[in-house]
Amino acid sequence: MVVYQLGQESVDRIFAALADATRRDIVTRVMAGESSVSALARNYEMSFAAVQKHVAVLERARLVSKERRGREQIVRGDVGTVRAAARLLGELEELWRARIGRIDDLLAAPGGDAR
Amino acid sequence: MVVYQLGQESVDRIFAALADATRRDIVTRVMAGESSVSALARNYEMSFAAVQKHVAVLERARLVSKERRGREQIVRGDVGTVRAAARLLGELEELWRARIGRIDDLLAAPGGDAR
DNA sequence: CTGATATACAACCACAAGGTTGTACGTTAG
DNA sequence: CTAACGTACAACCTTGTGGTTGTATATCAG
Numbered sequence: 511m512v513v514y515q516l517g518q519e520s521v522d523r524i525f526a527a528l529a530d531a532t533r534r535d536i537v538t539r540v541m542a543g544e545s546s547v548s549a550l551a552r553n554y555e556m557s558f559a560a561v562q563k564h565v566a567v568l569e570r571a572r573l574v575s576k577e578r579r580g581r582e583q584i585v586r587g588d589v590g591t592v593r594a595a596a597r598l599l600g601e602l603e604e605l606w607r608a609r610i611g612r613i614d615d616l617l618a619a620p621g622g623d624a625r
Numbered sequence: 626m627v628v629y630q631l632g633q634e635s636v637d638r639i640f641a642a643l644a645d646a647t648r649r650d651i652v653t654r655v656m657a658g659e660s661s662v663s664a665l666a667r668n669y670e671m672s673f674a675a676v677q678k679h680v681a682v683l684e685r686a687r688l689v690s691k692e693r694r695g696r697e698q699i700v701r702g703d704v705g706t707v708r709a710a711a712r713l714l715g716e717l718e719e720l721w722r723a724r725i726g727r728i729d730d731l732l733a734a735p736g737g738d739a740r
Numbered sequence: 741c742t743g744a745t746a747t748a749c750a751a752c753c754a755c756a757a758g759g760t761t762g763t764a765c766g767t768t769a770g
Numbered sequence: 771c772t773a774a775c776g777t778a779c780a781a782c783c784t785t786g787t788g789g790t791t792g793t794a795t796a797t798c799a800g
Contacts, residue, residue, distance in 0.1 A: 518646045526644035530788085531633045534713075541720040548746055560789055562747075567787095581746050581797040589721040596714040598649075599707050605656040606704040645758085663776055675759055677777075682757090696767040696776050 516594055520572070524595050527571035532556075533564050537573055541587035547576075550585065631709055635687070639710050642686035647671070648679050652688055656702035662691075665700065 516524075527533055536550055551561040565585055568574040572591045576583045631639075642648055651665055666676040680700055683689040687706045691698045 521649070522644050522646060524644075525640045526787095529637050529639075529641035529644055531637060532788095534636070537717060538720060541717050542724055546746080556788090557790065558747085559749085559791080562749090563788075578747095583747070587717070587721060589718055592714050592717045592721075596711055596718070599711040599714070602652060602656050602702070602707045603704055603711070605653060606702060606707075609657055641757095647758095661776080671758090672760065673777085674761080674779085677779090678758075693777095698777070 516598075521595075521598065523567075523571040524573065524591060527567050527573055528595070530564070530567075532561075533568055536561075536564060536568060536585075537587055537592075540574055540585045541589065541592075544584050544586045546579075546582040546584055548582070631713075636710075636713065638682075638686040639688065639706060642682050642688055643710070645679070645682075647676075648683055651676075651679060651683060651700075652702055652707075655689055655700045656704065656707075659699050659701045661694075661697040661699055663697070 528537075532554060535553070539545055539550065539553070547562055547565055548558065550565070551558045554561055565574065565576070569576060572588055574585050574587055576585055578584075643652075647669060650668070654660055654665065654668070662677055662680055663673065665680070666673045669676055680689065680691070684691060687703055689700050689702055691700055693699075
């Protein structure tokens with residue numbers, strides 16, 4: 511399995527890409543099954559060009575990839591990037607858990623102020 | 626345990642808030658241990674007002690909460706929101722897994738094209 | 741070849757984001 | 771009381787974002 515090592519700008523792009531309901535919907539669709547850009551566009555009430563831009567944002571964030579098939583571009587979801595993002599959130603949870611652990615330790619120490 | 630049910634705008638705010646390295650750093654710090662806004666501000670090379678704005682963005686996204694303590698505002702991380710975001714990403718992974726499962730089924734069916 | 745389809749991309753617009761400085765006000769230290 | 775500290779917020783500026791329309795190009799059907 512490929513392990514993703516992400517720079518700050520990559521993380522910026524991933525979360526920024528996910529901060530739009532249309533783009534989250536696109537990712538949802540292509541994770542469930544690949545689709546051409548025009549087929550995706552038919553699902554939304556905006557112009558084809560707008561959808562094309564959304565796909566481009568997702569592509570820059572590596573949340574999806576495109577592959578040309580004849581005159582169509584087939585869009586696929588990239589689960590590795592999703593997992594990388596989920597792992598970052600998991601690390602935040604871990605920090606929180608560690609803090610709770612320390613608080614428990616403090617409460618358990620009768621003298622307190624254990625430096 | 627409280628289960629978070631998020632509207633689209635809430636999800637927008639959460640991911641948008643996480644799409645900035647300074648804000649991710651703030652969340653990281655307050656998950657590890659609470660801190661006043663001014664103490665946070667000392668870690669960055671921007672103005673106090675800028676950090677204050679970042680905290681406000683995180684607060685609107687419910688990634689952190691503030692509590693006044695004397696003249697200071699104490700910032701704390703909200704692990705529930707982080708978990709809610711992680712769960713959304715988990716659902717995307719789940720869609721992907723389901724798709725892989727279906728592809729396996731197709732490959733396993735000798736006749737193919739089972740409509 | 742012709743016409744419809746799928747895409748790419750530039751130009752434009754309105755508005756939000758991320759930063760600054762300046763001002764005001766409540767709280768704590770001396 | 772006074773001064774310093776911590777915060778809040780408004781005004782402003784520059785850049786980015788999300789949409790539009792228009793034009794160009796490549797592929798497929800007949």
